[in-house]
Amino acid sequence: MRSLTERKHQQQVAVADEVVKAYGRRDNAVHALRGVSATFSAGQFTAIMGPSGSGKSTFLHCMSGLDPVTSGSIRIGDLEITALSRTELTKLRRERMGFVFQAFNLLPILTAEENIRLTGRLGGRRADESWFATIVDSLGLRGRLRHRPAELSGGQQQRVAVARALLTRPEVLFADEPTGNLDSKSGTEVLGFLRNAVDSFQQTVVMVTHDPVAASYADRVLFLVDGRIVDELSGPTRDLVHARMRRLEG
Numbered sequence: 001m002r003s004l005t006e007r008k009h010q011q012q013v014a015v016a017d018e019v020v021k022a023y024g025r026r027d028n029a030v031h032a033l034r035g036v037s038a039t040f041s042a043g044q045f046t047a048i049m050g051p052s053g054s055g056k057s058t059f060l061h062c063m064s065g066l067d068p069v070t071s072g073s074i075r076i077g078d079l080e081i082t083a084l085s086r087t088e089l090t091k092l093r094r095e096r097m098g099f100v101f102q103a104f105n106l107l108p109i110l111t112a113e114e115n116i117r118l119t120g121r122l123g124g125r126r127a128d129e130s131w132f133a134t135i136v137d138s139l140g141l142r143g144r145l146r147h148r149p150a151e152l153s154g155g156q157q158q159r160v161a162v163a164r165a166l167l168t169r170p171e172v173l174f175a176d177e178p179t180g181n182l183d184s185k186s187g188t189e190v191l192g193f194l195r196n197a198v199d200s201f202q203q204t205v206v207m208v209t210h211d212p213v214a215a216s217y218a219d220r221v222l223f224l225v226d227g228r229i230v231d232e233l234s235g236p237t238r239d240l241v242h243a244r245m246r247r248l249e250g
Helices: 004-010 056-063 086-094 113-123 128-138 154-167 184-203 240-250
Strands: 012-024 028-043 044-050 071-076 097-103 173-176 207-208 221-227 228-234
Touching: 012 056, 012 240, 028 056, 028 097, 028 228, 044 056, 044 184, 056 173, 071 097, 086 097, 113 128, 113 154, 128 154, 128 184, 154 184, 184 207, 184 240, 221 240
Parallel strands: 044 207, 044 221, 097 173, 173 207
Antiparallel strands: 012 028, 012 071, 221 228
């Protein structure tokens, strides 16, 4: 009999099938993605890496419906998202996705608690107070809830962003360079929280990063070059990721 972890990883949360993203038309078209296919399973932490201009952020934006695809299919659960309207995509992102970006994207006039609760309130959903308390305590934010972003360190602001992303219990959390604006200590803390969300809460995380240390927190790494997935690494370590990136860039 398969373990719970093995069964959990079989559940497909997000799937890309032959995704193409091109800017411009015909002979002038520039292809950011060239037939990318990938599957992201429940309770799995995936890092996406590649040289500058490889298409990794474009892929993340397409997967989350922030950027329309030129062709191909993207599914979140059993829902094909490429034909959804803007209104439907907005509803989908609020209800079934979480986001953490390099920029913290906190509203300066709101407290940390108000920022954490914002996405749920915009979607008209009442927060599970027990879950709110679990997230706040696991992120060490209990004593910072009444502070506004300007009164928080960069690491604390990003933890607020992570809490906001997790509060709605998203099917998948997309993170785009979440440690890019942080010092090494704060970055390590945020990566540890994302890893804990996978291990303790069975959260699915898809993270774009250029940092081998950040990628080493993932279960696997997908490598993009020129808009194509060219390699995959399971059980990544900093040294293995660094070596793979040097080979790809060379």
